[in-house]
Amino acid sequence: HHHHAHHHGTSYQRRWFVLKGNLLFYFEERESREPVGLVVLEGCTVELCEAAEEFAFAIRFDDAGARAYVLVADGQAAMEAWVKALSRASFDYMRLVVRELEKQLEEACKSLAACHKSPRRSSSSGRKRHLSNPGLLPVQEKPTTLENGYSTWGSGNCVAGGATCSDHDEGQAKPLPLPPRQRSAAGSATGSPAPGLPRAMLECPVSPETICFSKLHNWYGQEIAVLRWEWQERQNRGRP
Amino acid sequence: AVLKKRLVKLVVNFLFYFRTDEAEPIGALLLEHCRITKEEENVFSISFFEEPERKYCFECATEEQCQEWVEALKRASYEFLRRSLIFYRNEIQKMTGKDPLEQYGISEEARFQLGAHRP
Numbered sequence: 001h002h003h004h005a006h007h008h009g010t011s012y013q014r015r016w017f018v019l020k021g022n023l024l025f026y027f028e029e030r031e032s033r034e035p036v037g038l039v040v041l042e043g044c045t046v047e048l049c050e051a052a053e054e055f056a057f058a059i060r061f062d063d064a065g066a067r068a069y070v071l072v073a074d075g076q077a078a079m080e081a082w083v084k085a086l087s088r089a090s091f092d093y094m095r096l097v098v099r100e101l102e103k104q105l106e107e108a109c110k111s112l113a114a115c116h117k118s119p120r121r122s123s124s125s126g127r128k129r130h131l132s133n134p135g136l137l138p139v140q141e142k143p144t145t146l147e148n149g150y151s152t153w154g155s156g157n158c159v160a161g162g163a164t165c166s167d168h169d170e171g172q173a174k175p176l177p178l179p180p181r182q183r184s185a186a187g188s189a190t191g192s193p194a195p196g197l198p199r200a201m202l203e204c205p206v207s208p209e210t211i212c213f214s215k216l217h218n219w220y221g222q223e224i225a226v227l228r229w230e231w232q233e234r235q236n237r238g239r240p
Numbered sequence: 241a242v243l244k245k246r247l248v249k250l251v252v253n254f255l256f257y258f259r260t261d262e263a264e265p266i267g268a269l270l271l272e273h274c275r276i277t278k279e280e281e282n283v284f285s286i287s288f289f290e291e292p293e294r295k296y297c298f299e300c301a302t303e304e305q306c307q308e309w310v311e312a313l314k315r316a317s318y319e320f321l322r323r324s325l326i327f328y329r330n331e332i333q334k335m336t337g338k339d340p341l342e343q344y345g346i347s348e349e350a351r352f353q354l355g356a357h358r359p
Contacts, residue, residue: 021272021318022252042252091252094321101328101340108335 012053012072022091024059039069046087048079055079059086243299253318255286269296276313284310 015036016027022042025035039059049058055073073079088094247258249265253272256265273289282303285295300306314320332340 021322023270040254091318091321094318094325097341098321098324098328101325101332104340105328105332105335108332112335 019085019089022089022094024086024089041086041089042091044090046083048083057083241297248298250312250316253316255313255316271313271316272319274317276310278306278310282306284313286313 016030016032018025018027018035022040024039024041026037026039027035041059043063044059044061046057046059049056049070051070051072053072055075055078057071057073057079059069059071061068071082073082245260246266247260249256249258253270255269255271257267257269258265269286271286275287275289275292277285277287277295279285279297282300282305283297284300284306285297287293287295298309300309329340332338
């Protein structure tokens, strides 16, 4: 959490900024309970800008009519950290990265499966076990929400730092504190209980195909699709 | 409570709602810290942790549409994306021994915030 100054006219307003996901909240000061305002970081670019002050950067929106936010950081490192964090904050960017990693994981699974294709593999019994093994839970392909749409919005994903906002004040320098250490368990970085992850898949020695969650998901998905179609057919026939 | 006809639009982690003949939304719900619940037929609700008794109910045209909305909304939070990211990153790291986020030049700091997987 950092103080930046926002430029409007000639003076800056010192504000306490908190980045949560794609939302940049700003507070009067660090101890304030309620934010003074919020910037939704979608459809914007974050870039260095020309200003009388050093370490200035701007958040500009694609919509020409929208106002730009000029912020001043405490120093070079802080400015760089903020620019990086803010430019990666958008939902769209996050979604892009997730989709890319999804593809990478699939490819890693495929190449791993290809590696396992050796003549000495005892395929038939392995496959049978794969198909009927109740231990393989294909329920999740991703860490879904905890239960019934329960999602968490923990404090763990905050970037600490100050930035300035649209008011007018004097800027002041404060060092950027290190972000808090996260618990390393997958899915519990926010401190909330982790949803059940399909660890069983990677550990299952049955067949190389079972390693890839997406394959399992597809396989079970097909079975469900067939069952559903059959059920629908029965329903249709049952009607007078 | 009276049902009002609204145009509802999901944009990233915001659910905007409009009066059907207007271009500007009346309001929006930020889909974080919330619970999406399938209610009776064609109906789902959104409630927030800070105010669990208050439910925003939505009635869809069909049950199928309702299911689609529920699925979409459950995945609409930034938090969901973040956890997916952490999950994929860990899985890839386990399989390949490499951190896939390096290529994005995501700094050590940012990686920290994503819940860096410390061996």
